[in-house]
Amino acid sequence: MKPDKKLYKRCEEAVDNRLSGKRLKHVHSVSEFAAQLAHVYGVNEFDAKIAGLLHDWDKLLKDEEFPARMEELGITPPDHVEFLWPVLHSFTGAEAVHREFPELSDDIISSIRNHTLGAIKMSDLDMVIFISDIIEPRRKAYAGIQELRDEVGKVDLSTLYFHAYQQTMRSLIDRGRFIHPAAFDIWNGLVEANVKLDKSKQGDPNVVL
Numbered sequence: 001m002k003p004d005k006k007l008y009k010r011c012e013e014a015v016d017n018r019l020s021g022k023r024l025k026h027v028h029s030v031s032e033f034a035a036q037l038a039h040v041y042g043v044n045e046f047d048a049k050i051a052g053l054l055h056d057w058d059k060l061l062k063d064e065e066f067p068a069r070m071e072e073l074g075i076t077p078p079d080h081v082e083f084l085w086p087v088l089h090s091f092t093g094a095e096a097v098h099r100e101f102p103e104l105s106d107d108i109i110s111s112i113r114n115h116t117l118g119a120i121k122m123s124d125l126d127m128v129i130f131i132s133d134i135i136e137p138r139r140k141a142y143a144g145i146q147e148l149r150d151e152v153g154k155v156d157l158s159t160l161y162f163h164a165y166q167q168t169m170r171s172l173i174d175r176g177r178f179i180h181p182a183a184f185d186i187w188n189g190l191v192e193a194n195v196k197l198d199k200s201k202q203g204d205p206n207v208v209l
């Protein structure tokens with residue numbers, strides 16, 4: 001979208017009223033960082049700034065509030081919903097932001113929707129928001145964060161997203177968390193798209209594991 005100061009101000013005021021504490025600082029940080037990342041990769045900086053600001057719109061909802069929220073917004077609850085509270089805010093948030101600010105582009109709404117689970121095919125803006133969310137400067141250090149930060153501007157955006165997804169999967173397993181079944185398909189799809197098959201590293205096909 002074209003930069004629109006008034007629209008940005010309205011979104012900022014709404015977020016400042018809706019979120020608080022660490023979460024509010026996080027979304028401002030994602031907004032700023034996403035604009036920088038967008039600049040590096042030639043993506044619309046205004047879209048990145050707005051999407052970063054709004055991406056966690058529903059993050060402060062309590063787990064028990066999600067069933068009613070999904071119903072209100074016409075979202076069908078996924079299987080294993082009880083394990084998926086941490087990702088639901090991206091689905092309800094995207095729909096709620098779309099209703100609150102109908103003038104925002106579909107690109108922006110899509111990047112809010114895709115910031116947790118991701119997808120195999122992501123737009124450049126989707127990738128900018130997914131990555132910014134996990135490496136923004138206020139993020140607490142975790143294993144692998146520095147490597148991701150160091151790659152900014154040195155690898156292409158799809159590669160950076162692939163590595164960010166890899167980090168997310170690793171972190172979920174390390175923390176003993178449930179993984180959305182769709183995440184495995186996304187991961188495999190990303191491997192297919194990003195990893196060149198090297199037969200010499202496939203091992204002996206006759207060996208039975």
Ligand SMILES: [Fe+2]
Pocket residue numbers: 055056059089090115116
């Ligand atoms: Fe989030």
Ligand SMILES: [Fe+2]
Pocket residue numbers: 026030055056133
């Ligand atoms: Fe976030």
